[in-house]
Amino acid sequence: MAENSENKKNENAFGDEEKNDSIFDIHSASLREQPLPEEGNERGPWWMYVIIVLTLAFGFFYMGRYLGEVSDRAHVLFTAPPGAEAVEEVEFDLIAEGQRIYTRVCQACHQANGEGISGVFPTLAGAEWVVDKPDYTVLSILNGLRGELVRERATYDGVMPQFGSQLDDQDIAAVVSYIRTSFGNDAGEIQPERVTQIRELTADKSGAYTAETIEEWIARIEPDLEESPEPAED
Amino acid sequence: MSSGHLSEIDSSVQSIRFLDGKARYPVLFLIASGVLWLLFGSLLALLASVKMHAPEFLGQWSFLTFGRVRPLHLNTMVYGWASMTGAGVALWLLSRTLRVAIPMRPYIIGVTVIWNIALFVGSIQILSGFTRGIEWLEFPVSTMIVIVWCILVIGIAAMLMLFYRNVKTLYVSVWYIIAAFLWLPLLGGVSxxxxxxxxxxxxxxNWWFAHNALGLxxxxxxxxxxxxxxxxxVGRPIYSYGLSLLGFWxxxxxxxxxxxxxxxxxxxxxxxxTISIAxxxxxxxxxxxxxxxxxxxxxxSFSAVKHSPTLRFVVFGAMSYTFVSLQGSLQALRSTNEVIHFTHFVVAHAHIGMYAFVTMMLFGSCYYIxxxxxxxxxxxxxxIKAHFWLSAIGIILYTVPLQIGGVLQGLAMNNPDIPFMDTMNLTIPYLIARSVAGVLLTAGHLIFAYLVVRIVSKVGLRPEAPTIWKKTLKET
Amino acid sequence: MILETSINITFGIWVLLLFSLLILLSGIALFIWAYFSGQFDDINKGAQLPFDEEEPPGEPTDQIFKKDESNNEA
Known part of the structure; x- marks a missing residue:
């Protein structure tokens, strides 16, 4: 092996003077005692080349398979295999969604337990508007409510902002359903379709309601509304 | 002796003893500075490791909190110990393989002084909370630029050696070192x-820089x-010079x-x-x-390994390189990454790379140089033997339990039924094992530093005869 | 501040790409230079470079621990 390559070198076409009296010839005596490679020019075992080829093949396959879209758009692909589990339908849960919205939007004033703050923000627990007349609640969420509000046990004088522009019909239905079934309330859910209907009927109302105008508006839209939701079952 | 490449070398002037004499002060200074930062970094490492399982330990001072101690450990080890010693070793290797004395010696020494000052200033900056907050790049940009500039100047010396070399053919080590001195200033500049x-x-x-700093x-x-x-x-030429070049490219x-x-x-x-994984x-x-x-x-040549302190460390380092690289290739796949990402497994992997490979190589080089x-x-x-075994056993005790713990941690984190606190508690035994391993490693470093101080200051008993030129001395 | 934020956020991605290619090109340039300067003409020679007359191949160096043992025997 070693000698072959040396001879071939002599014949090569570069015309360089090849010197055969390399360091090996000088130290050949000591080197021959070692049974292992001396040339510094071995080619390596065959399996090394197998690994190289397989690695290249895998690398290019991987790039071809998972390259994705070549752009500067941020996107995360391929982290889960597409198929079976991806299509699983999640049933929309009005109450759970309503709780999420309540925490985010309503809780700051009406408090986590729905008790409100006396004299300013009405309590929702057992409130007539919430349990028996949910249309009032929907209206005040849609357009807001200001001015004095007289109730049996207390009088409130705060400002309810309008949420009609930031919550859609499903959100409002969800949050009203949530407060109707929480804080000790035991009324039924209301459906997004009803909120849609109310929103359409009150489309030309601008600004917040007061205790009086909300009565007028309820009276005006009542005949056009479908039947009221079932009252509390107690 | 009139054969082949040996005739290219004017050995009367360029004998290795002449070259080593010229290399003495710059390389010694770089290595000694590196060892100093190794000790400082080890102390920080111990602190950070203990804080992982005893969070209140020394937590009353803000400058000793985990968020400052751990980044500083990384930075002093990387830019202090490994980079300084590595630069010194690289210069010495170039001098040997290119058969040329190290040029710009006063500049290299001056630059090393500046480098040390930059590390000192950077340490104070990180401990007092001035940090970029990017892993591997915690030093403020201004400090980092000074360090990169220092490496750049040493790199210029390396390039000069390449241009004024006394051999025609470049040994494979030269390819690696020249490339490293080209790449690091580029990485540091861009980052x-x-x-x-x-x-x-x-x-x-961040990861483009950090991974390339390790790899390039x-x-x-x-x-x-x-x-x-x-x-x-070993006293035997490399198995295949052609393959070594294939490895480099x-x-x-x-x-x-x-x-x-x-x-x-x-x-x-x-x-x-995806391209990165491929x-x-x-x-x-x-x-x-x-x-x-x-x-x-x-x-x-097992006996040569056994009898040489250098080769013990270097062979351990070479084996670790193979292991850590193959492990890294597997880790990069999305399916394995799903489990080990954000776990202690990766920390252990990084330490196999920076300690079991790089640091052991540098120890071995120091024992020779x-x-x-x-x-x-x-x-x-x-x-020396104690240092070897403390380092070898220490890093194995560090990485094996931590990687097992990391996999368990990853599996637990992927299971939504297991509360996060349970996952945390699960890792604690492995973190304690790491602290124990850290004590072993630090003990090894103290021994190494002691040996370096002794050999540099030449105190104590002079051996009867230097064993390194055994053959020559026997003849005389 | 305004200048900083007005830079497209993806700009950095292309900078990284550019410099990665630069590193790659530096490797290729080294290879081309090596080829044309005759570095690959005689591969045998390369493996001999760490050795010289003072420390020839076939002669292990740095056998510190061995000497220790032979001293003990002597």
Whole structure:
């Protein structure tokens, strides 16, 4: 092996003077005692080349398979295999969604337990508007409510902002359903379709309601509304 | 002796003893500075490790909190110990393999002084809370630029050696070192540009830099040392010079895109990550080539390994390189990354790379270089052996439990039924094992520092005769 | 501040790409230079470079621990 390559070198076409009296010839005596490679020019075992080829093949396959879209758009692909589990339908849960919205939007004033703050923000627990007349609640969420509000046990004088522009019909239905079934309330859910209907009927109302105008508006839209939701079952 | 390449060398002037004499002060200064930062970094490492399982330990001072101690540990080890010692070893290797004295010696010493000052200032900055908050780049940009500039100046000296070399053919170590001195200033410069201000892009830059700093700066220096010391100590030429070149260009081709595999699952464009994973897997090619080459050179010379402190460390480092690289290729795959991402497994992996490979290579190099620079002998063979075993057992005790713990941690984190606190508690025994291992490693470092101080200051008993030139001395 | 934020956020991505390619090109340039300067003409020679007359091949160096043992025997 070693000698072959040396001879071939002599014949090569570069015309360089090849010197055969390399360091090996000088130290050949000591080197021959070692049974292992001396040339510094071995080619390596065959399996090394197998690994190289397989690695290249895998690398290019991987790039071809998972390259994705070549752009500067941020996107995360391929982290889960597409198929079976991806299509699983999640049933929309009005109450759970309503709780999420309540925490985010309503809780700051009406408090986590729905008790409100006396004299300013009405309590929702057992409130007539919430349990028996949910249309009032929907209206005040849609357009807001200001001015004095007289109730049996207390009088409130705060400002309810309008949420009609930031919550859609499903959100409002969800949050009203949530407060109707929480804080000790035991009324039924209301459906997004009803909120849609109310929103359409009150489309030309601008600004917040007061205790009086909300009565007028309820009276005006009542005949056009479908039947009221079932009252509390107690 | 009129044969081949040897005739190219004017050995009357360029004898290795002449070259070592010229290399003495710059290389000694770089290595000694490195050892100083190694001790400081070890102390910080112990602190950080203990804080992982005893969070209140020394937590009453803000400058000793985990968020400052741990980054400083990383930075002093990387830019202090490994970079300084690595630069010194690289210069010495170039001087030996290019047969030319180290040029710009006063500049190199001056630059090393500045480098030390920058590290000192940077340490105070990190401890007092001034940090970039980017892993591997915690030093403020201004400090980092000074360090990169220091390496650049030393790199210029390396280039001068290349131009004024006394041999025609470049040994494979030279390829690695020259490339490392080209690449690191580039990496350091780019990472300091003020354009990576969006979080995603900053993360991309972070891992592009951090992984390349390991792969294009420390790995080339470590491999250059292995390619020189293994044949040199065994006394047998490298198994295949052709394969060694294949290994080098494989690294140059595949390494620089590896870093983004740290960002699997991030909002970085998918093709960035995919190419990076493919490149990480392709790293198997140069790694296997290098492993075969080193293994076939050493095989059959076990006694040479046993009798040489250098080769013990270097062979341990070379084996770790193979192991850590193959592990890294597997880790980069999305399926494995799903489990081990954000776990202690990756920390252990990084320590196999920076300690079991790079640091062990540097220890081995120091054991070879320092007696030749100082014309003095190591004080105690027993202490060298103690250092080797403390380091070897220490790093195994560090990595094996931590990687097992990391996999368990990853599996637990992927299981939504297991509360996060349970996952935390699960890792504590492994973290304690790490602290124990840290004590062993630090003890090894103290022994090493003691030996270095003894050999540099030449105190104590002078050995009867320097053993390193045993043959020559016997003849005289 | 305004100048900083007005830079497209993806700009950095292309900078990284550019410099990665630069590293790659530097490797290729080294290879081309090596080829044309005759580095690959005689591969045998390379493996001999760590050795010289003072420390020839076939002669292990740095056998510190061995000497220790032979001293003990003597």
């Amino acid at each position: 300091s540009l003020p354009i990576f201000n969006s979080p995603t892009v900053q993360a991309g830059m 700066w420390f790995t080339p220096i470590g491999l250059a040392a292995a390619y020189y010391f293994i044949p040199k100590v 494989g690294l140059a081709l595949f390494y620089n895109w590896n870093g983004f595999h740290h960002l699997i699952g991030s909002p970085l464009p998918t093709w960035f990550v 490149a990480s897997v392709m790293m198997i090619i140069p790694v296997v080539v290098v492993a075969v080459n080193h293994h076939m050179t050493v095989v059959g 320092l007696p030749r620079l100082t014309n003095w002998e190591w004080q105690s063979h027993k202490l």
